[in-house]
Amino acid sequence: MTVPLSRAAKSQRTTDSPISFYIQKAFENPEIVSFAAGLVDEDSLPVDPVRAAATELLSDPVAARAALQYGSTQGAPKLREQVLKLVCDADGAKPGELNLTPADVCITTGSQQLLYLLGEVLFDAGDIVITEAPSYFVYHSLLQSHGAKVLTVPMDDDGMRVDLLDALLERLRREGQLPRVKLVYTVDYFQNPTGLTLSVPRRKQLVDVVKKYSTAHRILILEDAAYRELRFTGSDLPSVKRFDPTNEFVVYTSTFSKPFAPGLKTGYALMPRDAMAPVLHLKGSHDFGSTNLAQHLLTRLIASGEYAKQAEVLRGVYKQKAEAMLAALDEHFADVPCARWTVPAGGFYVWLTLDGVDTGPDGPLVQAALDAGVMYVPGQYGHVPDEAGRVPKSECRLCYGVATPEQVTEGVRRLRKAAGAIGLARTGARAVVGA
Ligand SMILES: Cc1ncc(COP(=O)(O)O)c(C=O)c1O
CATH class of the missing domain: 3.40.640.10 (Type I PLP-dependent aspartate aminotransferase-like (Major domain))
Structure with a gap:
């Protein structure tokens, strides 16, 4: 039997990032549209x-x-x-x-x-x-x-x-x-x-x-x-x-x-x-x-001046992707009463809330999304548990950093399909909280 390693308290408190799983999944299956990893746009890297x-x-x-x-x-x-x-x-x-x-x-x-x-x-x-x-x-x-x-x-x-x-x-x-x-x-x-x-x-x-x-x-x-x-x-x-x-x-x-x-x-x-x-x-x-x-x-x-030029290029790149995501959310989620989302003025992220839907890692939406070919990060990872150990469980981080505008549009369509598959109707959410 191997004699155990004696690790410092700090090392024992240090864990792998919870989103490594989602990044790995995207690597394994390139057909998946990944809104999970916070990576930057690939094509515009300043070679x-x-x-x-x-x-x-x-x-x-x-x-x-x-x-x-x-x-x-x-x-x-x-x-x-x-x-x-x-x-x-x-x-x-x-x-x-x-x-x-x-x-x-x-x-x-x-x-x-x-x-x-x-x-x-x-x-x-x-x-x-x-x-x-x-x-x-x-x-x-x-x-x-x-x-x-x-x-x-x-x-x-x-x-x-x-x-x-x-x-x-x-x-x-x-x-x-x-x-x-x-x-x-x-x-x-x-x-x-x-x-x-x-x-x-x-x-x-x-x-x-x-x-x-x-x-x-x-x-x-x-x-x-x-x-x-x-x-x-x-x-x-x-x-x-x-x-x-x-x-x-x-x-x-x-x-x-x-x-x-x-x-x-x-x-x-x-x-x-x-x-x-x-x-x-x-x-x-x-x-x-x-x-x-x-x-x-x-x-x-x-x-x-190349640095400033590149930053300007990237502002255009991310604007286009953000617009694609917001347009697709409008198209697919506007008539879903439990859905709302943020409208960023920059950066990579939209925060989608689906009131009443369990978006967490053990909830039904994550798996349905993977089945439909799209991935998001469960919003609960951004929260710390309250005194009773509870975290909000109805949010998704959608990162449009790495997907192309076409993939962004397709990814949101797939997310809507996944939401439909777990019973999210246009009239609101089925009771899947805590599922
Ligand atoms: C909010 C925030 N801070 C800091 C970082 C760290 O970035 P880097 O170490 O590449 O500068 C990131 C990376 O995703 C981030 O999202």
Whole structure:
């Protein structure tokens, strides 16, 4: 008999992502239209600009050696300057107005690494993190791994209900739990998973609320702006960071994965100085620097304007897919009274609610959808169970990132067929709750 491995508590709390199953299914059966994986559009990946930048870089021996050498833990200085300009330009602010310099920027191995490292810096087991309900599945897994306690605040069409965040923090203060509250996490642009965006008044209000309860220690806001550059309707909104002129309360993180190429796996963060130092110490232990070659390539691609061009191309690509999905939902679900869905202004996601239908992994719709040749992510993965262990079970995350517009249209048709197969009538839902 094999002698068992003795695993640390943290490892025992860390599980595979619940959506790996759905990603695997799609790989196994290419006929399935997958709305499950949050992957980017394949055809528009920037092969030519990256080839040109790589050729140029590698043709210059001095530049090539610099790129093929180790970099620094904090990231390539030029790229940090460019990131600062990118974010400040988007916010219509000078770095000085936000008390920011390139020393306040860190380049990471995707924004995911920052989410992890900041958690490592902040959370002891039992510490409290407040997220939107629902929120980014992978972040929830990460919080579980850290042993953090997750409390949630509902959303509406304007994003997180900041008034309810205020009420929650007030309750925690009364109960003497405020010392355990470390962080409020928001995916504030075209949220994964709902596609919803935090409104401008709530951005300011969010900083004000967090400041109000930061009496004995500072509660941080983690602003995950991963999809910000993929807006295809309306104008950009100022970041939450824009309302933090002293650079004290908001860690802003984003990524080159979504608006450019995830294969470069490069993200970044702007953060308060007393958060930066411990993050860098940990990052030093992890990798002492994200891949230098990718950073040097990105520096060139930003400087040449190719990065901005690509982001513009992608906005068009995702607009077309979003329109295909919304048109198909209108066609197939408009006369289903229990159905409603979000209308994103950017990003990859539509959140479909089918009141009364069990959309969960053990419910009938998942299997019926697979039988019909379409896949979605059960919305319950975006929620944390309440005290009684319950999670909402009537929601689906539909990602139009990777499917072509034609596949998007076909996928929604198949989803309607699947819903019909489990008895969802045009007059409403059959009672399949808890089935
Ligand atoms: C909301 C959100 N944050 C962060 C990430 C991490 O992306 P990356 O590590 O590629 O930057 C993702 C990826 O899907 C995401 O959806």
